[in-house]
Amino acid sequence: MVHYILGIDGGGTSCRAAVADADGRILGRGKSGASNILSDPDNALRHIDEAARLAFRDAGLSEDLVKSSSALLGLAGNNVGDAVNYVLTRLPFKRSKIVNDGLIALQGAVGAEDGAIAILGTGTICLARRGSELTSIGGWGFQVSDLGSGARLGHAALQECLLAHDGVRSVTPLSAELLAEFGNDPEQVVGFARKASPGEFGRYAPRVFFAAERGDETALRILHAAAGEVDAALDAVAAIMQGEGRLCLLGGLAGLYPTYLAQRHRNRLSEPLADALTGAVSLAVSELVAEGFGR
Amino acid sequence: MVHYILGIDGGGTSCRAAVADADGRILGRGKSGASNILSDPDNALRHIDEAARLAFRDAGLSEDLVKSSSALLGLAGNNVGDAVNYVLTRLPFKRSKIVNDGLIALQGAVGAEDGAIAILGTGTICLARRGSELTSIGGWGFQVSDLGSGARLGHAALQECLLAHDGVRSVTPLSAELLAEFGNDPEQVVGFARKASPGEFGRYAPRVFFAAERGDETALRILHAAAGEVDAALDAVAAIMQGEGRLCLLGGLAGLYPTYLAQRHRNRLSEPLADALTGAVSLAVSELVAEGFGR
Structure with a gap:
């Protein structure tokens, strides 16, 4: 059975998700509403779930696969422990990791390099x-x-x-x-x-x-x-x-x-390689696969 | 019967009052607590009354004379109509005028001149x-x-x-x-x-x-x-x-x-002639007497 990986970019105005295979190939995308885990964690949870389901649907896959997937979420407010714990224990995924929203943007923009x-x-x-x-x-x-x-x-x-x-x-x-x-x-x-x-x-x-x-x-x-x-x-x-x-x-x-x-x-500026959502998928693959639960 | 005049300098940390005769000669002073008419008008009213009574007592006069005196009050928040109306109708004086706290400071510092x-x-x-x-x-x-x-x-x-x-x-x-x-x-x-x-x-x-x-x-x-x-x-x-x-x-x-x-x-700076309380008394005398209710 294929184990799917989700990259999630959640912010104050919208939540975007991309589902990928274990090699990081993006199969589908989904978008929903605000996911601010500090100001409104329950709505954030609802929108994260919704964006993930839409991504699976976009990929032509069953939404039920959400439950067996591994997700890496880049979220604002990730440095506030209480909010993170509240959300982490309620996410619908098999395994979840929450990182700073800036980190997925960095990963998207500069890739795996310095x-x-x-x-x-x-x-x-x-x-x-x-x-x-x-x-x-x-x-x-x-x-x-x-x-x-x-x-x-x-x-x-x-x-x-x-x-x-x-x-x-x-x-x-x-x-x-x-x-x-x-x-x-x-x-x-x-x-x-x-x-x-x-x-x-x-x-x-x-x-x-x-x-x-x-x-x-x-x-x-x-x-x-x-x-x-x-x-x-x-x-x-x-x-x-x-x-x-x-x-x-x-x-x-x-x-x-x-x-x-x-x-x-x-003189030093260059265009970002990719967006934060792509960064989330890339981080999900490298970090989650490295930890042995990607496959 | 002598008609007494009160100058009052009310601010966020204290309220000071000076009682004067109709010629502006200061006879006594009093000091009480905060008199912010915006954030806490009832306490402001209480402290204005208290400072005025203390000024009369300091002058060796009966506190009852508060009721027949004319007062000019320099108060922060004087530009907010509702607060001013609330306070004006509840002051204990025979006649009252509320002006900007900056105006009494100006009057004290530079006197009646430009x-x-x-x-x-x-x-x-x-x-x-x-x-x-x-x-x-x-x-x-x-x-x-x-x-x-x-x-x-x-x-x-x-x-x-x-x-x-x-x-x-x-x-x-x-x-x-x-x-x-x-x-x-x-x-x-x-x-x-x-x-x-x-x-x-x-x-x-x-x-x-x-x-x-x-x-x-x-x-x-x-x-x-x-x-x-x-x-x-x-x-x-x-x-x-x-x-x-x-x-x-x-x-x-x-x-x-x-x-x-x-x-x-x-090069243009000079020392203030007097403080804001003195400015309030001076304004009280000139404005209130000019309006004919000083005597």
Whole structure:
């Protein structure tokens, strides 16, 4: 009997699964809803199960095979023991392993070799793997970390609006537009910012890039400061990697950032080899097979 | 019968009252607990009443005179209509007027003339008065404003700790000390920061100044960035004042900031003429007497 392997990429907006044979050949894929094991573990479990079943169905296989498969899951929140234990004991697979969502992204982007990624999305985190050593930089969240992230860019844009309103900065098209969306009322900006999630701040980030392209001074000031922080994180990555391995930018802002980064880092960038889901399958095969329960 | 006038300075940690005669001569003072009309209006009312009674007692006068007195109160949160209405209808005085807590500080610091203040405490706000025009800059709160405030300095110090932990910044005595206080565990820093109030962040601010005095690079980087933001706010004040009037720094960080500010602003600084409570009495006399209910 063939023993199937599942790679799962679970995040705050969706859960994706791929079923593969023991050689890592992907046979089918499935996608379902959010799988945040910290904020809503029961829904996460439901969506993980659903994505896995859809992958088996997509492969033309019986959904019942889910129960006898081995799965490697890359999930945000994997560092919170209680959440992991709760989920691990309730997963539908024969054997399961939960790893960091960044790890499967790294594996997808750079393959099994040494290499590093900078995930530039709502949050920011860098992961560098050299030999058996895996180092993470940043990723501690919006409140006191993730400089250069979409959330911080959006936050900075709103802050600049208030400074422009008060005459501390020149008003530019970006600050005027954003302030107008809040009825030109600083109290409304403050009210929004008090309750906004990182994702809600992050929605303003693409507009900072678009305004910067048009030469908006507010946007350029925000971006140069943010890119300086991403550069500093990449310098720490470079110190670890010593010029070896791929360096890939991932996440929603990966395509927008490069022109603002230092030339020393831009010269090192390459396209990711594959996505996080492929990384999950690849890790599943290498780790699970190595542990002898792949076949 | 003498009609007494009360000046009241109410804030988040204490409430101070001074009773004066119709000429503004202060006869007695009283002090009680917190009077934040937004977060706890009933306690604020209790403490305002208590401070006023203590002031009359200090003056050797009957506490019953509170009921026939006219009061001017400088209170934080004066811009939130509901809170003001709730408090105004429940105050024990014959006549009451609530103004911004910044306004009584301005009146105390620069007297009845044109002038400006920068309050550098847990939050930051600048107030500039020229002729009948009063302009405020900043003061929108920790979340998206108050750059250079104690809360933002403390926040920046914790952020620098995490960057030092991750190898993005060099470790300096300040970042090493702070990180050690959190058990060298970034998760503990994040846990603190998620729940910390502006005041709790602000408790780290004096240590940033003390470390900077010893040449700590982390502290100096934080302070130069923060002082640059205070300078920018003072530039906006200078544009309003056109070189006229006093400029005073107030608040807990007023004594620590000057050496980090631009020379163009340092040259303009002078000591405040008096404190906010004196400002409240002075405003009470001029405004209340002008409106004809002082005598």
